[in-house]
Amino acid sequence: MLYIIGLGLGDDKDITLKGLEAVKKCSKVYMEAYTSLLSFGLSPNGLSNLENLYGRSITLADREMVEEKADEILNEAKCSDVAFLVVGDPFGATTHTDIVVRAKKLGVDVKVIHNASVMNAVGVCGLQLYHYGETVSIPFFTETWRPDSFYEKIRENRKLGLHTLCLLDIRVKEPTIESLCRGKKQYEPPRFMTVNTAIEQLLEVEEARGESVYGENTICVGFARLGSEDQKVVAGSMKQLLTVDFGPPLHCLVIVGKTHPVEEEMLEFYGL
Amino acid sequence: MLYIIGLGLGDDKDITLKGLEAVKKCSKVYMEAYTSLLSFGLSPNGLSNLENLYGRSITLADREMVEEKADEILNEAKCSDVAFLVVGDPFGATTHTDIVVRAKKLGVDVKVIHNASVMNAVGVCGLQLYHYGETVSIPFFTETWRPDSFYEKIRENRKLGLHTLCLLDIRVKEPTIESLCRGKKQYEPPRFMTVNTAIEQLLEVEEARGESVYGENTICVGFARLGSEDQKVVAGSMKQLLTVDFGPPLHCLVIVGKTHPVEEEMLEFYGL
Numbered sequence: 001m002l003y004i005i006g007l008g009l010g011d012d013k014d015i016t017l018k019g020l021e022a023v024k025k026c027s028k029v030y031m032e033a034y035t036s037l038l039s040f041g042l043s044p045n046g047l048s049n050l051e052n053l054y055g056r057s058i059t060l061a062d063r064e065m066v067e068e069k070a071d072e073i074l075n076e077a078k079c080s081d082v083a084f085l086v087v088g089d090p091f092g093a094t095t096h097t098d099i100v101v102r103a104k105k106l107g108v109d110v111k112v113i114h115n116a117s118v119m120n121a122v123g124v125c126g127l128q129l130y131h132y133g134e135t136v137s138i139p140f141f142t143e144t145w146r147p148d149s150f151y152e153k154i155r156e157n158r159k160l161g162l163h164t165l166c167l168l169d170i171r172v173k174e175p176t177i178e179s180l181c182r183g184k185k186q187y188e189p190p191r192f193m194t195v196n197t198a199i200e201q202l203l204e205v206e207e208a209r210g211e212s213v214y215g216e217n218t219i220c221v222g223f224a225r226l227g228s229e230d231q232k233v234v235a236g237s238m239k240q241l242l243t244v245d246f247g248p249p250l251h252c253l254v255i256v257g258k259t260h261p262v263e264e265e266m267l268e269f270y271g272l
Numbered sequence: 273m274l275y276i277i278g279l280g281l282g283d284d285k286d287i288t289l290k291g292l293e294a295v296k297k298c299s300k301v302y303m304e305a306y307t308s309l310l311s312f313g314l315s316p317n318g319l320s321n322l323e324n325l326y327g328r329s330i331t332l333a334d335r336e337m338v339e340e341k342a343d344e345i346l347n348e349a350k351c352s353d354v355a356f357l358v359v360g361d362p363f364g365a366t367t368h369t370d371i372v373v374r375a376k377k378l379g380v381d382v383k384v385i386h387n388a389s390v391m392n393a394v395g396v397c398g399l400q401l402y403h404y405g406e407t408v409s410i411p412f413f414t415e416t417w418r419p420d421s422f423y424e425k426i427r428e429n430r431k432l433g434l435h436t437l438c439l440l441d442i443r444v445k446e447p448t449i450e451s452l453c454r455g456k457k458q459y460e461p462p463r464f465m466t467v468n469t470a471i472e473q474l475l476e477v478e479e480a481r482g483e484s485v486y487g488e489n490t491i492c493v494g495f496a497r498l499g500s501e502d503q504k505v506v507a508g509s510m511k512q513l514l515t516v517d518f519g520p521p522l523h524c525l526v527i528v529g530k531t532h533p534v535e536e537e538m539l540e541f542y543g544l
Contacts, residue, residue, distance in 0.1 A: 008288060009386060016387070017292065018285040089388060091395025100398070101537045112396055114281060114388035114499050115288070116361060119401050121386045123363025126372070129391050130407040134434055137402075156432055162406055227386050265373045 002077035002103050004090040006115030009227025012050050019113045023054045026083040028076055032096075033060040033172075058085070062173055070102055077108045089117035118226060118252055122165055125221045125233050126266020127254060132165055133157030138198045138253075140169045140191070148205040154255060155213040161258030166202075168193035168251050192249040195222035199238045199253070214238070219256040221270065222246055235270040244272070274349035274375050276362040278387030281499025284322050291385045295326045298355040300348055304368075305332040305444075330357070334445055342374055349380045361389035390498060390524055394437055397493045397505050398538020399526060404437055405429030410470045410525075412441045412463070420477040426527060427485040433530030438474075440465035440523050464521040467494035471510045471525070486510070491528040493542065494518055507542040516544070 003022045008014025015023075023029060031050075051058050061069075061084075076082050090096050090112050103110045123129050134157060136150035150166070157164045172190040179186035199220070206214060216239040224232040224246035234244050235256075259267070275294045280286025287295075295301060303322075323330055333341075333356075348354050362368050362384050375382045395401050406429060408422035422438070429436045444462040451458035471492070478486060488511040496504040496518035506516050507528075531539070 006388065010290070013290040013293070014288050014386075016280060016286050016288050018282070020289065021285070089392045089395065091392070091398075091401065097395075097398050097400070097534055097538055101534060101541075104541050114286075114393045114396075116278065116386035116388060117392045117401075119392045120361045120363065120389045123361065124384055124386075126363075126369050128369070129363065129389075130409075130439075132407075133405055134432065135402040135404075160406065160428055167402075262369055262373065266369055269373075269376050 001081050001109045001111060002074065002099075003081065003083045003111050003113060004096060004100070005083055005085050005113045006089040006117070007085055007087050008115040009088055009118070009121055010225075010231075011228065012053050014115065014227065015053075016113060016115060019115065020054070022081075022111070022113060023056060023083045023085070026056065026081040028080065029054065029056045029058050029083045029085065030061040030073060031058050031085040032066065032087070033062045056083075064173075066099065070099055071106075074099075074103050074106050074108050077103065078106070089115050089119070092117045092119065116227060118167070119165070121227050122221075122223065122252070122254060124226070124231075125223070125235065125254065125270060127163050127221070127256065127263050128260070131162055131257065133160060133162035133257075135165045135167060137167045138169060138193065138201060140171065140193060140197075141201055141204075146205075148209070151205050151209055151211075151213065155211065158213055158255070158257060163257045164255040166198060166253040166255065168195070168198050168253065170250070193251065195224070195244070195246050195251045195253050196242055198251070199242055203238060214255060219267070221254040221256065221267070222251065223253070224248070224251045226250070226252065233270050234272060235267040236272045240272050273353050273381045273383060274346065274371075275353065275355045275383050275385065276368060276372070277355055277357050277385045278361040278389070279357055279359050280387040281360055281390070281393055282497075282503075283500065284325050286387065286499065287325075288385060288387060291387065292326070294353075294383070294385060295328060295355045295357070298328065298353040300352070301326065301328045301330050301355045301357065302333040302345060303330050303357040304338065304359070305334045328355075336445075338371065342371055343378075346371075346375050346378050346380050349375065350378070361387050361391070364389045364391065388499060390439070391437070393499050394493075394495065394524070394526060396498070396503075397495070397507065397526065397542060399435050399493070399528065399535050400532070403434055403529060405432060405434035405529075407437045407439060409439045410441060410465065410473060412443065412465060412469075413473055413476075418477075420481070423477050423481055423483075423485065427483065430485055430527070430529060435529045436527040438470060438525040438527065440467070440470050440525065442522065465523065467496070467516070467518050467523045467525050468514055470523070471514050474527075475510060486527060491539070493526040493528065493539070494523065495525070496520070496523045498522070498524065505542050506544060507539040508544045512544050 005019040174188040221235045277291040408425045442464045446460040493507045
């Protein structure tokens with residue numbers, strides 16, 4: 001059996017009782033490393049805390065490993081219980097859907113244990129989850145690559161009065177350009193996008209496209225470390241949020257659509 | 273301190289370690305009753321299981337009680353730790369936003385402990401959460417009341433190729449017409465909408481509006497008891513799903529938009 005277990009958002013105590021029971025009976029425990037180290041603020045020390053809690057040693061599985069060794073992991077899951085731990089909910093990212101598809105094709109039983117994810121925890125700011133449109137991703141712009149397909153999606157959401165959740169880029173294990181040339185793998189330090197950078201990029205795209213989809217007076221909510229003890233939630237105009245230091249990762253951003261009175265009251269509590 | 277604690281979707285073991293720790297230190301524990309009895313499949317017996325697990329007695333708080341006694345609950349939370357337990361995630365419903373607003377106005381500290389909700393657990397069917405549009409609610413039609421405002425929302429989602437999550441009506445503690453006339457409160461037995469009824473109503477509205485937003489060949493995914501051990505997930509056309517018995521509550525429905533190959537592969541596994 002392959003258990004895909006959501007760990008929730010904050011720290012090691014956000015696992016469910018059901019999730020913990022499942023981990024404890026697994027002979028092998030993998031943990032996706034792409035985003036988890038950053039979002040759980042894990043040092044190698046933090047990982048051993050998790051190992052103590054679970055009573056199991058954990059193998060970190062980065063993107064390469066999951067892609068290359070998926071069949072190996074799935075073969076283990078054929079004859080024993082294997083856990084694959086995922087920060088948030090198991091279906092926040094496409095990679096996890098992919099591993100389920102591969103498991104089902106190999107005839108491996110899969111059991112999913114859900115948990116909170118950014119997709120529902122943003123509800124804490126008071127904006128109703130029912131009134132969100134399509135979610136967008138904001139990638140880091142480079143000198144030569146400045147994709148702005150999020151602009152149309154935000155436009156359509158705003159036409160309908162809907163809120164937009166913006167997921168902000170995370171770069172881990174990006175090979176350095178130097179290492180690519182030399183054919184030897186060396187990695188850039190991990191980078192995560194701040195609310196401030198996201199807003200700068202959004203405003204740059206608005207400037208270039210000029211359709212007045214949003215502007216520096218558009219009300220947004222910035223989030224940092226959502227679901228953790230020290231989460232930070234601030235509502236204000238884009239211009240105002242540019243001046244806020246949200247601190248350590250992970251960050252995300254909501255562009256506010258049409259609001260109802262209860263939503264407005266809640267936003268006031270998070271105002272600058 | 274007022275702790276608003278998400279219990280997740282399936283049963284008593286879906287609470288997080290953090291949530292359980294918080295409940296155990298509260299002097300008073302309330303549990304919202306609107307949907308929880310149905311979705312946890314709770315009998316009075318089930319409630320005592322929860323009480324044993326938490327080591328606390330639980331006061332069921334129905335909608336009337338939350339509205340009438342909110343100030344009383346919040347006053348208790350001023351000088352002691354009070355837990356308010358919510359099935360799913362705390363911000364699935366407007367009522368909970370409302371109690372947070374009231375708490376903040378009274379200067380009561382609020383701490384939210386997140387969990388899985390329908391809004392993210394539907395991800396289990398393989399349709400990417402990023403590609404959902406606005407969520408709609410399908411209310412029970414009566415002889416004289418057949419509201420169809422969901423139709424425009426589904427239309428806008430489908431124009432953009434987005435999936436639509438349809439939340440289906442739940443009626444608990446509805447006063448009987450007889451009791452309203454007599455001024456004495458008597459309640460109808462609880463009712464929850466099945467996937468089948470939802471599809472019948474959707475097709476009736478399409479028939480009346482005639483804009484070909486969807487039809488009996490539109491692919492959907494029906495869910496029952498999402499997140500429970502015995503959850504049922506079936507993908508198929510509206511016509512096909514009409515013939516499926518999804519069993520006990522709660523049910524919900526997704527109208528599928530434009531799909532990507534990985535999404536299609538997952539839907540195949542849930543096909544009839």
